Every structure is written in C-alpha cells, then in structure tokens.
Amino acid sequence: MTVAKKFAVIGNPIAHSRSPEIHQAFSKQTGIELSYERILAPLDGFAQVVQDFFAQGGNGLNITVPFKEEAFALCDVLTERAKAARAVNTLWMKNGQLHGDNTDGAGLVNAITTLNWSRNHSHILILGAGGATRGVILPLANAGAAEIVIANRTLTRAESLVEDLSAFVKTTKLQVISLDQLEGHFDLIINATSASLAGEGIQLPNTLTFNYAYEMAYGKPSSFIDQAKQRGVPTADGLGMLIGQAAEAFYVWNGVRPDLSHFSL
Ligand code: NDP
Numbered sequence: 712m713t714v715a716k717k718f719a720v721i722g723n724p725i726a727h728s729r730s731p732e733i734h735q736a737f738s739k740q741t742g743i744e745l746s747y748e749r750i751l752a753p754l755d756g757f758a759q760v761v762q763d764f765f766a767q768g769g770n771g772l773n774i775t776v777p778f779k780e781e782a783f784a785l786c787d788v789l790t791e792r793a794k795a796a797r798a799v800n801t802l803w804m805k806n807g808q809l810h811g812d813n814t815d816g817a818g819l820v821n822a823i824t825t826l827n828w829s830r831n832h833s834h835i836l837i838l839g840a841g842g843a844t845r846g847v848i849l850p851l852a853n854a855g856a857a858e859i860v861i862a863n864r865t866l867t868r869a870e871s872l873v874e875d876l877s878a879f880v881k882t883t884k885l886q887v888i889s890l891d892q893l894e895g896h897f898d899l900i901i902n903a904t905s906a907s908l909a910g911e912g913i914q915l916p917n918t919l920t921f922n923y924a925y926e927m928a929y930g931k932p933s934s935f936i937d938q939a940k941q942r943g944v945p946t947a948d949g950l951g952m953l954i955g956q957a958a959e960a961f962y963v964w965n966g967v968r969p970d971l972s973h974f975s976l
Pocket of ligand 1: 842844865906908909913953
C-alpha cells in the first residue's frame with residue numbers, strides 16, 4: 712500500500728490560501744497520493760510549527776506571508792535562487808537537514824511564458840521591492856532580461872535589494888528609481904507592490920509606456936490592471952504565478968512536473 716505524502720502551507724493568515732486545491736489537482740493529475748493542509752502559525756511560533764511538522768513525518772511545506780524570511784533563516788541547505796531571494800517558500804527535510812528553495816520566480820517566469828506574450832521581455836519595470844520582488848529578480852534575469860528597473864516608494868529598500876542581488880545577477884543591469892520617476896518604455900511592467908490589496912492604486916503617468924502588464928496579486932480589484940486595460944495593454948493577474956510556483960514546489964518535492972498546459976482551477 713502506498714502511504715500518502717504529507718504536505719502543508721504555513722502562513723498567518725492562511726484561510727484564504729488556494730494551495731491545497733492546487734496541490735490536490737496536481738495529485739489527481741500525476742497519481743501521487745498526498746494530503747495538503749493549511750496551518751496557521753502564531754506570529755512568534757513559526758519555527759516550532761515547522762519542527763513539529765517534520766518530526767511528525769511531514770514531507771514538505773510551503774511558506775507564505777509573513778514567514779518567508781524566517782524560513783530562509785532556519786534552513787541548513789539553500790538553493791541558489793533561495794540564497795539570492797533571502798526568502799524561502801518551499802521546505803523539505805533530507806538527511807536530517809532542513810532544505811529551502813524559492814519557487815516564486817520560476818512560477819512568474821512560467822506564467823509569463825504560458826501567456827504567450829509574443830515579444831521578448833528584455834526591459835522590465837518592477838513596482839515594489841518587498842519579498843516578492845526579491846524572489847523574482849534572479850529567475851527573470853536568468854530568463855534573459857537585459858535590464859530590470861525596480862521602482863519603490865521607499866528608495867533605500869530597493870537599494871539594499873539590488874545590493875544583495877548583484878552578487879547573483881551577472882549580466883542583467885539592475886537599476887533603482889522612486890515611484891515619482893516612472894517614465895520611459897518597457898517591454899513588461901510587473902506590479903509587485905501590495906498597494907492593490909490595500910485598495911491604494913499607484914498612478915502610472917502617460918510618460919511611462921509598456922507592452923504588457925502583470926499584476927502579482929490575484930482575486931482582488933486592481934487599479935494597476937484597470938490603468939493598463941485603459942491603454943489597451945494585455946494584462947494578467949497573479950493566479951498563473953501562484954499555480955506556477957506550486958508546480959515548481961511539487962516538482963522539487965516529488966520529482967514530477969505537473970502539466971500546466973490545460974490546467975485551470
Ligand atoms: P511586501 O510586504 O514584502 O512588500 C510590499 C511592497 O509593496 C513594498 O515594496 C511596499 O513599498 C509596496 N507598497 C505597499 N503599499 C504601497 C502603496 N500604497 N504605494 C506604493 N507602494 C506600496 O509584500 P510581498 O513582496 O510579499 O508581496 C507583494 C505582492 O505580491 C502582494 O500583492 C502579494 O499578494 C503578491 N504576491 C503574489 C504571489 C503569487 O504567487 N501570485 C507570490 C508572492 C506575492 P515600501 O517598501 O515603500 O513599503
């Protein structure tokens with residue numbers, strides 16, 4: 712008899728997470744039997760919850776807000792992309808050592824590729840310099856971006872992000888600007904701020920133009936998407952990225968890559 716593998720996602724809050732339904736769908740598609748729970752960790756008790764999960768025979772954890780940096784700090788072994796991001800969203804135990812990866816960037820690159828947005832994404836503008844931006848810079852650079860401009864409300868945060876990332880990003884030019892310096896033309900603009908979640912839109916000036924617009928948030932109204940649509944620019948929200956990061960985590964844990972070509976929730 713095959714024993715079902717045990718997975719879970721930890722966050723605070725966690726009730727909204729769609730990860731269980733995504734991983735159950737992957738299980739159905741691949742025939743890998745698993746359970747996948749939501750775990751609400753207390754803000755001061757994350758490490759204990761992780762330890763208990765693996766002590767009880769758990770196979771893998773996904774980590775979401777606000778614990779990705781704490782998960783990074785707990786790991787004994789890190790992948791290159793997790794080191795670059797300084798944040799971890801995928802954990803597993805191997806030979807008594809806690810391993811950590813960051814699959815957010817792979818999820819985003821996969822989502823953009825799947826959208827079949829025809830032109831190459833050489834010049835990219837990212838709004839925001841939080842954990843999500845940290846996770847996607849190296850994968851976007853490795854996917855061929857020539858230049859990534861990071862615009863953030865708090866300039867110093869973007870500057871320290873670029874300082875950390877420059878040890879990993881070799882040929883892609885990384886540049887920092889503030890939100891009131893938005894101008895010029897980009898192949899792709901990505902909203903990685905949580906402004907939409909708070910119902911606070913960022914005004915995109917007419918001197919800023921772009922071919923495609925990707926909003927990392929999903930399931931909520933977004934003034935970023937509204938503004939892009941008003942300009943006739945193709946848009947997408949972050950559901951594809953969420954599914955992509957889950958597929959990459961599934962692959963890390965199980966060695967089998969779910970087929971996303973006909974995947975929908
Ligand atoms: P963080 O809290 O780490 O960073 C938030 C960022 O948003 C900061 O750069 C912050 O700027 C900026 N910001 C917040 N409010 C405003 C505002 N009113 N105006 C301008 N800038 C603002 O969040 P994350 O990086 O973890 O997440 C960012 C977004 O990406 C969220 O919407 C999240 O849901 C989404 N996400 C989606 C994923 C997916 O799979 N689809 C995966 C991960 C994240 P400052 O530094 O100045 O405070």
